[in-house]
Amino acid sequence: MVAVDECTKRACHLSPRYQATEEIDKWNLRIWLAASHTELAQASSLIESVHPKGSSRRGTILCMSESNQQNSERLIGAAVLDTLSHCNPIERDVLARPKFGVDWRDASRSEIIYRLGLVCGTRFAICECRQRQGLGRVLAHHASVVAACWRWPPADVVEVLRWMPGDRLLKILRGEADFLTRAGYTPTPSSHWMKGGAYDPERLPDVVPVRQVPAWYYRRVKCFRDRDPVIAAALKAVL
Numbered sequence: 490m491v492a493v494d495e496c497t498k499r500a501c502h503l504s505p506r507y508q509a510t511e512e513i514d515k516w517n518l519r520i521w522l523a524a525s526h527t528e529l530a531q532a533s534s535l536i537e538s539v540h541p542k543g544s545s546r547r548g549t550i551l552c553m554s555e556s557n558q559q560n561s562e563r564l565i566g567a568a569v570l571d572t573l574s575h576c577n578p579i580e581r582d583v584l585a586r587p588k589f590g591v592d593w594r595d596a597s598r599s600e601i602i603y604r605l606g607l608v609c610g611t612r613f614a615i616c617e618c619r620q621r622q623g624l625g626r627v628l629a630h631h632a633s634v635v636a637a638c639w640r641w642p643p644a645d646v647v648e649v650l651r652w653m654p655g656d657r658l659l660k661i662l663r664g665e666a667d668f669l670t671r672a673g674y675t676p677t678p679s680s681h682w683m684k685g686g687a688y689d690p691e692r693l694p695d696v697v698p699v700r701q702v703p704a705w706y707y708r709r710v711k712c713f714r715d716r717d718p719v720i721a722a723a724l725k726a727v728l
Contacts, residue, residue: 490502490503490504491503491719491720491723492641493723493724493727494642494643495727497603497604497606497642498724499606499642499643499644499645499714500643500714500720500723500724500727501637501638501639501640501641501642501643501714501720502638502639502719502720503641506521506522506524506639507520507521507522507551507634507635507638507639508520508521508522509521509631509634511627513623513624513627516555517555517556517557518553518554518555518624518627519553519554519555519556519562520551520552520553520627520628520631521551521552522549522550522551522552522635522639523550523551523552523567528550528552529550531552531564532550532552532564532567533545533550533567535564535565535566535567535614535616536567536569536612536614538616539614539615539616539617539620540612540613540614542611542612544612545569545571545611545612547569547571547611548569548570548571548611548612549569549570549571549635549640550567550568550569551567551568551569551570551628551631551632551635552564552566552567553565553566553567553568553624553627553628553631554566555619564616565615565616565618565619565624566613566614566615566616566619566624566625566627566628567612567614567628568610568612568613568614568628568629568631568632569610569611569612570608570609570610570611570632570635570636570640570647571608571609571611572602572607572608572609573602573607573609573611573648573650574598574599574602576598577594577598577601578648578650578680578703578705579594579680580677580678580679580680580703580705581593581601581605581607581648581705583677583707584605584607584646584707585601585605588604588605589601589604603642605645605646606642606643606644606645606646606711607644607645607646607647607648608636608640608644608646608647608648609647609648609649609650610629610632610636610647610648610649613625613628613629613632613649613668615628623668623671625668625669625672626668626669626671626672627672628668629668629669629671629672629674630672630673632647633647633672633673633708633710633713634710634713636710637710637711637712637713637714638713638714638717638720643714644710645709645710645711646707646708646709646710646711647674647707647708647710648705648706648707649669649674649705649706649707650703650704650705650706651669651703651704651706652701652702652703652704653701653702653704654700654701654702655679655681655682655700655701655702658676658678658679658702658704661676661704662676662677662678669706670706672708673708674706674707674708675706675707675708676704676705676706677704677705677706677707679702679703679704679705680703680705681702681703682702
């Protein structure tokens with residue numbers, strides 16, 4: 490079943506629910522959208538245990554589990570997709586200016602989110618025993634696919650707002666990879682580096698203090714919808 494937004498010409502699957510598998514080294518991974526109360530509770534518990542912001546009471550939850558040769562399965566990761574509606578990061582300029590013009594911040598937050606097709610990855614969590622093994626990249630990639638094709642309203646862009654030391658963000662902007670950049674997300678300079686005047690995404694500071702700064706990433710995900718034959722057929726039939 491596919492739902493279509495005729496105004497934005499976006500569409501997504503409503504059923505069956507998203508499910509995918511991957512093999513990485515010795516692991517057989519299953520990634521799926523949580524549906525039952527048990528799945529939601531287990532995912533929330535994992536996020537609460539490892540994410541600095543704790544669990545979230547809102548959003549769509551994506552789960553990731555691993556299984557061994559005995560087919561014993563356990564949850565090792567979870568992500569939350571929601572909308573970032575409580576703030577309007579100036580880093581959105583790279584997306585909003587082409588649609589709204591230079592005064593894009595005069596538009597309401599809800600209009601910006603709707604017209605740009607924004608979904609926010611508010612949580613990415615991997616259990617402690619599986620961290621730093623490439624699984625965050627897998628989870629972030631599948632979150633992009635779900636945001637584009639398997640969540641209503643469907644997204645054109647996934648944004649992620651993280652906090653990290655300024656020197657760490659500067660290293661990422663200069664080419665050092667993290668789990669989001671490996672999954673195709675683009676980092677942007679922090680607005681906290683702005684010293685008056687207009688925000689200049691091309692300007693990097695010469696010296697960055699170690700203090701925490703917001704790091705905003707984005708990934709354009711419409712390509713996943715364009716490659717989905719079921720969604721393409723549904724859009725053709727309606728539009």
